[in-house]
Amino acid sequence: MPNPTAAMLVIGDEILSGRTRDANMYYLAGELTKHGVDLKEVRVVSDDAPAIVAAVRALSQSFDHVFTSGGIGPTHDDITADCIAEAFGVSIDVREDARAILAEHYARTGAELNEARLRMARIPEGADLIDNPVSRAPGFTLRNVHVMAGVPAVFQAMVATVLATLTGGQPLLSQTLRIDRGEGEIAATLTALAEKYDDLSVGCYPFQQNGAYGANVVIRGTEGGRIDAAITELARELSL
């Protein structure tokens, strides 16, 4: 059975303006690979309702899971929850269980659960909450869309919660062979290898180091024995 597929939607002007370097994409990509879920596409859009709604609809129709990052805080530019509700045509309002989590948290910390903070208890109808062990304000899952915070520590905690509930496929294994020759020297050999081992993925990632060209060849698949065989054959073909 093929692995489940996933897409990620990063919401935030701060990434697109170059102010912030996104950390969540790299983290999620690694976690999904470990869990046997194939990340197929990432989109980054701005804090703009039509852009978010269109991306949620497109990605949730095309992939088994969609993971979103950003836009669920208390300020005016946090519009993700409303956009998810709009994308699926459901209502959204402050929900009692989410409000209770926030009320308990702010009572303990001595801060006020004001109108702005109460925005974080707005949850689309039919969604399940995602626990936030870091700062309490929950994420949520609606249909196949998992809505999480953009702050990396919170995002990572929520990803762990969601992944524990998913049935993944077979984890993707990989081996890398570093080859100190230009890509162009080895391309024909790689093409032949990729054709012969068509159950594996053969990637070639060139680099320059101290003025010399080289490439990392990464062979990925779900069967360790096949990857071993392909790597051994590649090394033999290139007389390494």
Add this chain to the structure above:
Amino acid sequence: MPNPTAAMLVIGDEILSGRTRDANMYYLAGELTKHGVDLKEVRVVSDDAPAIVAAVRALSQSFDHVFTSGGIGPTHDDITADCIAEAFGVSIDVREDARAILAEHYARTGAELNEARLRMARIPEGADLIDNPVSRAPGFTLRNVHVMAGVPAVFQAMVATVLATLTGGQPLLSQTLRIDRGEGEIAATLTALAEKYDDLSVGCYPFQQNGAYGANVVIRGTEGGRIDAAITELARELSL
């Protein structure tokens, strides 16, 4: 006149598998902001022809410029040029000026211009070459799509070449005010500020430091005087 808009398309399984952390998105976002071009969307797709073709078509129709990164090397998984040709319904073949650049380069370095390397001279009909001062193999611009290498040093050099040819809008200016209070404390003030200064963008980016909550408020716009006024007003409202 509004700034020109742009999208970025990152092509590469190595990003989606979590093997490589993308560096080009962050770089391009910063350069476009400096040049007054508004980056509106980024997509990351795998080395898969239908996914690349669909993304090129969608983004080139929606935005003034599209910048792509990755997939223009000599190996079998480098399919970007062919996908760009397919997206626009034009032919693609080895082009003499591109072949000459490679021939001169490999003659000088003593390497062979073999069949694999010659793939890098395949250029869609009607495209203009983008100079590659680092490793010579050119990128190209077809219509509003700028096709560049994924290796960061080459990508950055090509971005510089392309941006020199574009007429940008007004550079986006920004000022940041660090506020050592939780987002929820300041949200109402920010909402009012964003409504009053509707020619500016008011963003709020929370952080946690040594267990305390804070937020960076970033005000962006093209008129420095307006940003100054908004920042001053914000500081006064919050009694900073």
